[in-house]
Amino acid sequence: MRGIVLVAADFAPSTALGMVAEELRSRGESATFISGKGEIVLPEDTTVVIAGMAHSPEMAQGELGALRQAVRKGIPIGLYADTFDCAGREWFAEARKNTQFLIVPTEKEKTKALELFPRANIVATGNPLWEASVFPESTRAEVRKRISMTEDQIVIFCPLRKESHINREHLWLVRQALERIDNEKILVVVTGHPGDETYKENPDAYRPLFPANAIQLVGTTLVKELLPGTDVVIGAGSGAGIDAIYQRVPVIDVMTELVLNEVERLHRRRVWQPVEDGSSIGIKNVEELVSALEQVTSGAGKDRLLAAQEKAYPRPTHPKQAVHAMVAEIQEWI
Structure with missing residues (x-):
């Protein structure tokens, strides 16, 4: 079984990656979301790790710990930069050279990230939480x-x-x-x-x-x-x-x-x-x-x-457009 691990500490990326994990499981994948608030030990069957990029060095310690473990074991890693200029957070500089893929919300954020992640595949998927606003439940x-x-x-x-x-x-x-x-x-x-x-x-x-x-x-x-x-x-x-x-x-x-x-x-x-x-x-x-x-x-x-x-900020055509794009990128690495 291919083990996909998603890690995040901040509320917004945690919610988004939780949605992605749920979608992966619905497609028959083994996907586990782990809160980045605390020490993390990767499961033995981990085949790819994707981590959020927390808003402070202190909050990012769990995410960084998971990424370091993955790199030591030769497991592919990806980052989810959920908001503006998030990809440039300096406390994630150590992970840049080993990052295989980077997920960002917009094409403009992709352009900004190119010089920081020259080796990574960078994909602009949209942000699941932002896009959810397009489909309100009430009039x-x-x-x-x-x-x-x-x-x-x-x-x-x-x-x-x-x-x-x-x-x-x-x-x-x-x-x-x-x-x-x-x-x-x-x-x-x-x-x-x-x-x-x-x-x-x-x-x-x-x-x-x-x-x-x-x-x-x-x-x-x-x-x-x-x-x-x-x-x-x-x-x-x-x-x-x-x-x-x-x-x-x-x-x-x-x-x-x-x-x-x-x-x-x-x-x-x-x-x-x-x-x-x-x-x-x-x-x-x-x-x-x-x-x-x-x-x-x-x-x-x-x-x-x-x-x-x-x-x-063009609007998506369906409620899970960003989630589906994120899942497609993650599946390329398992």
């Missing part, structure tokens, strides 16, 4: 009814990040901008991040910063479930904004120094890729946020933004 009307939104309201969705200091700045900017716009039809919907310690300790911690007409959804509500009913997303360089792009919802990203510091730490570059692509509008202050909101709530400005999203 706009159903989402709005579920959370008591009327059709004439302008719904602004503010998904928060893990970092409390960024969340406070994010909400302050939104509050200041909406006070200037003063449109009673605007409703702001806020969701906390499950990885935010401040939010976990006190779900009401950010309420004093909310705009006047705002609600917070807590519990198990998923970002993807809310997007069909949303008119605008104001994020801060997070995955929720990417989900919105795939649903063709206008996105504005807070790109202050605090946010750019975190983007640079995670992605090696001081730029958020969707802003560079023109798929999201980057703002640094209240004035720019007011202007961006005026753009995306007008016909022409919104149309230009959605056209840029379509060009940079």
Whole structure:
């Protein structure tokens, strides 16, 4: 039996590789997903290892340990770089020369990775989690009814990040901008991040910063479930904004120094890729946020933004397109 081992530590690549493992098993392969949070011992029947690329050296230790074991045993290894500039994370530099294949989400990420992985087969498959946003389970009307939104309201969705200091700045900017716009039809919907310690300790911690007409959804509500009913997303360089792009919802990203510091730490570059692509509008202050909101709530400005999203992030034709492409590449190495 051919043993395929998939390893990841971070939530998003873990979820994606779990989906891939399930698809492999449905095709009769022996596929095992192992959490990268801790020491890993590869099964004796391992014939190929594919690992995620965690966001920090500390989180990546399990993934790196699995890769080192595979290299010592002469087992082919692959990497899954699930997001922007992920392939360039320096703590995976030791694995580059031995990497047989690299899976990235877009053609632009493939181009960036070529000089880092000159010997690897690099394939742009899409990201299973991003692409899942294309196929929401609810309609706009159903989402709005579920959370008591009327059709004439302008719904602004503010998904928060893990970092409390960024969340406070994010909400302050939104509050200041909406006070200037003063449109009673605007409703702001806020969701906390499950990885935010401040939010976990006190779900009401950010309420004093909310705009006047705002609600917070807590519990198990998923970002993807809310997007069909949303008119605008104001994020801060997070995955929720990417989900919105795939649903063709206008996105504005807070790109202050605090946010750019975190983007640079995670992605090696001081730029958020969707802003560079023109798929999201980057703002640094209240004035720019007011202007961006005026753009995306007008016909022409919104149309230009959605056209840029379509060009940079084409949507899949079926829900498992990325998973199937990832499986096809992995099967080439067993």
